Amino acid sequence: MADPITPVLTKRWLSPNSWRLSTYEQLEGYTAIKNALRKPQEQIVALIKDAGLRGRGGAGFPAGVKWSFMPQTSDPARPHYLVINADEGEPGTCKDIPLMMADPHSLIEGCIIASYAMRANHCFIYVRGEVLHCIRRLHAAVREAYDAGYLGNDILGSGFDLDITVHAGAGAYICGEETALLDSLEGRRGQPRLKPPFPAAAGLYAKPTTVNNVETIATVPYIVNGGSDWFREMGTEKSPGPKIYSVSGHVENPGQYEAPLGTTLRELLELAGGMKDGVPLKFWTPGGSSTPLLTADHMDVPLDFEGAAEAGSMLGTTAIMVFNETVSVPWAVMKWTRFYEHESCGKCTPCREGTFWLAQVLERMVEGRGTEEDIDTMLDVCDNILGRSFCALGDGAVSPIESGIKYFRDEFLALCEDNKAKQSDSALVGASA
Amino acid sequence: MTESTEVFDADIHAKAAEIIGRYPVARSALLPMLHLVQSVQGYVSQEGISFCAEQLDLTDAEVSAVVTFYTMYKRKPCGEHLVSVCTNTLCAAMGGDAIYKKLAGHLGENGTPLGHEQTSGTPGEQGSITLEHAECLAACDLAPVLQVNYEYYDNQTEQSAVELVDALRKGERPQPTRGAPLTDLKSAEQQLAGFFPDEEQFTADVDGPSAAEETLRGATLAQDRGWVAPAMRDEEANHG
Ligand SMILES: Cc1cc2nc3c(=O)[nH]c(=O)nc-3n(C[C@H](O)[C@H](O)[C@H](O)COP(=O)(O)O)c2cc1C
Ligand code: SF4
Ligand code: FES
Numbered sequence: 322m323a324d325p326i327t328p329v330l331t332k333r334w335l336s337p338n339s340w341r342l343s344t345y346e347q348l349e350g351y352t353a354i355k356n357a358l359r360k361p362q363e364q365i366v367a368l369i370k371d372a373g374l375r376g377r378g379g380a381g382f383p384a385g386v387k388w389s390f391m392p393q394t395s396d397p398a399r400p401h402y403l404v405i406n407a408d409e410g411e412p413g414t415c416k417d418i419p420l421m422m423a424d425p426h427s428l429i430e431g432c433i434i435a436s437y438a439m440r441a442n443h444c445f446i447y448v449r450g451e452v453l454h455c456i457r458r459l460h461a462a463v464r465e466a467y468d469a470g471y472l473g474n475d476i477l478g479s480g481f482d483l484d485i486t487v488h489a490g491a492g493a494y495i496c497g498e499e500t501a502l503l504d505s506l507e508g509r510r511g512q513p514r515l516k517p518p519f520p521a522a523a524g525l526y527a528k529p530t531t532v533n534n535v536e537t538i539a540t541v542p543y544i545v546n547g548g549s550d551w552f553r554e555m556g557t558e559k560s561p562g563p564k565i566y567s568v569s570g571h572v573e574n575p576g577q578y579e580a581p582l583g584t585t586l587r588e589l590l591e592l593a594g595g596m597k598d599g600v601p602l603k604f605w606t607p608g609g610s611s612t613p614l615l616t617a618d619h620m621d622v623p624l625d626f627e628g629a630a631e632a633g634s635m636l637g638t639t640a641i642m643v644f645n646e647t648v649s650v651p652w653a654v655m656k657w658t659r660f661y662e663h664e665s666c667g668k669c670t671p672c673r674e675g676t677f678w679l680a681q682v683l684e685r686m687v688e689g690r691g692t693e694e695d696i697d698t699m700l701d702v703c704d705n706i707l708g709r710s711f712c713a714l715g716d717g718a719v720s721p722i723e724s725g726i727k728y729f730r731d732e733f734l735a736l737c738e739d740n741k742a743k744q745s746d747s748a749l750v751g752a753s754a
Numbered sequence: 755m756t757e758s759t760e761v762f763d764a765d766i767h768a769k770a771a772e773i774i775g776r777y778p779v780a781r782s783a784l785l786p787m788l789h790l791v792q793s794v795q796g797y798v799s800q801e802g803i804s805f806c807a808e809q810l811d812l813t814d815a816e817v818s819a820v821v822t823f824y825t826m827y828k829r830k831p832c833g834e835h836l837v838s839v840c841t842n843t844l845c846a847a848m849g850g851d852a853i854y855k856k857l858a859g860h861l862g863e864n865g866t867p868l869g870h871e872q873t874s875g876t877p878g879e880q881g882s883i884t885l886e887h888a889e890c891l892a893a894c895d896l897a898p899v900l901q902v903n904y905e906y907y908d909n910q911t912e913q914s915a916v917e918l919v920d921a922l923r924k925g926e927r928p929q930p931t932r933g934a935p936l937t938d939l940k941s942a943e944q945q946l947a948g949f950f951p952d953e954e955q956f957t958a959d960v961d962g963p964s965a966a967e968e969t970l971r972g973a974t975l976a977q978d979r980g981w982v983a984p985a986m987r988d989e990e991a992n993h994g
Binding site for chain 1: 820847901
């Protein structure tokens with residue numbers, strides 16, 4: 322059994338100036354590329370497959386498998402690209418930004434190895450625009466890496482060339498969706514593309530492209546150094562490795578906890594000092610607002626991809642938002658729905674219209690003007706969004722609503738009852754006047 | 755309409771060209787170039803749109819369609835500082851909604867609260883502040899958070915937020931919890947376009963604080979308890 326906390330990605334975070342190249346080099350930094358650049362590309366792809374590394378951006382797709390979709394030849398007319406998804410905008414998610422602030426070189430080293438393995442000579446880091454300090458650190462780290470010969474031409478005499486461009490976004494959650502991100506990186510409105518073709522066939526500039534999350538790629542150097550068996554000493558059979566759990570909300574010690582995949586909420590709460598002021602837990606998300614809510618009955622669900630799915634939710638980004646008894650579920654659901662309404666890109670009707678109406682109904686309900694039929698109307702609208710939207714934002718938007726009603730229907734009903742009572746009261750007043 | 759060349763000098767033209775040089779296809783430069791334009795005027799004006807269109811061989815309409823898609827591009831002149839309060843659910847439940855409401859009232863005039871993306875004071879002048887509510891800022895463990903010019907002020911209260919904007923109005927620049935010493939919105943936008951101050955200042959900025967207690971909690975707990983990840987075997991490290 323691994324320890325309750327397994328600092329791998331977070332192991333340098335306590336070191337002074339952990340973001341500097343000198344610190345990184347003192348703590349085994351840039352040893353994995355020396356190892357990797359000597360090997361055939363296929364061997365690295367196979368290693369990542371064997372390790373079972375699954376994407377940390379939400380969907381959990383096996384990284385090695387994704388890499389193997391890239392053409393295994395180099396054609397100067399069809400350059401390959403690696404694009405790092407650093408758009409971190411899923412509500413509750415707050416792991417990639419601190420990772421890049423604390424240890425940007427681990428991401429850069431991962432980019433070098435992944436680019437080499439996929440025969441890409443240009444890598445883009447698409448980072449959301451609202452995180453200036455993080456962007457500054459990335460620029461500084463990229464400069465340091467160029468100066469030290471880890472980037473540019475003929476890296477460490479290996480014959481491999483790589484350029485990294487740090488690209489700041491401009492405030493749009495949908496740009497985290499990988500094909501919207503590519504459109505945005507091409508200087509367009511960030512709207513999702515039809516798939517297929519998948520990015521490995523036609524991605525950035527219609528060239529073979531892989532999009533991976535920050536945490537996914539930052540994990541790669543450790544796998545190269547430690548091997549797949551070492552990686553599998555943490556986590557579960559189908560969800561191996563360590564994972565940064567971001568615990569926020571009504572707990573004593575919110576923060577970033579890097580633990581083996583499969584850790585439960587009960588264990589995480591213990592690490593985080595328990596519920597704030599002892600006020601009991603009411604609901605929580607395992608991986609951001611797009612993953613269905615869970616309750617105090619789910620404290621022992623293993624938080625890996627399989628466990629979260631079996632419990633009727635999703636692992637998502639392991640953004641554990643914890644809410645205590647004082648928080649109204651209809652209110653929280655209304656707030657999230659407004660978010661999806663605001664962030665819907667407008668490309669498809671179910672999501673554009675659906676999120677608008679859902680927000681209207683929920684606002685009315687929270688203000689105490691809802692009816693029981695509204696609950697059914699909402700579930701109906703959700704049915705029409707789920708699986709019928711162009712991208713997964715639509716699916717995510719219905720998660721809080723459906724799960725909120727599933728577990729806390731009484732709370733929605735209570736708001737309607739209040740409303741009914743008020744209406745009949747005023748009817749009585751009217752009658753007696 | 756003013757000619758874009760009157761607003762954007764040779765230096766900005768050179769910077770625009772430099773941005774284009776970062777990409778295999780010129781149009782990719784549009785988002786950073788719009789940040790550059792905002793660094794000059796504090797918003798994306800019609801001249802700013804034409805400027806980008808000229809550099810990238812696009813039509814004004816094509817650039818406009820992009821500008822309106824992204825919330826960070828402002829269509830009206832902004833204050834010296836942009837204050838963004840996270841009001842997404844987690845922060846809101848932890849006090850973010852109350853902070854936003856408090857600031858809107860505090861910065862408003864004659865009993866009318868300041869609206870979303872409205873400015874207190876004369877845009878561009880010292881002490882002027884544009885207020886907005888923001889979606890999740892990827893700092894939920896430090897909730898409730900707000901940003902000034904996209905630098906983080908963590909674990910805010912109504913009182914700390916009011917003190918912060920009062921200081922800004924007086925021309926002071928309180929240090930962010932995590933970030934470089936505060937400048938103004940235009941300077942921040944220049945950095946978002948990928949242009950940073952000279953070496954000495956840049957080094958100081960980069961080394962500005964980031965290590966919040968919350969960020970380090972897991973790592974600190976592991977250190978205190980002696981918890982570690984499984985050891986890597988040496989032969990793996992050497993031969994893999
Ligand atoms: C609306 C929406 C927003 C997303 N936002 C992000 C994000 O901010 N960061 C991220 O890595 N993935 C995000 N994703 C997932 C990406 O589409 C993609 O699956 C991921 O970047 C792939 O990387 P991975 O395989 O390494 O996880 C988002 C998906 C959707 C539908
Ligand atoms: S589901 Fe929503 S965000 Fe996705 S394409 Fe449709 S409108 Fe856009
Ligand atoms: S909800 Fe405010 S930073 Fe995430």
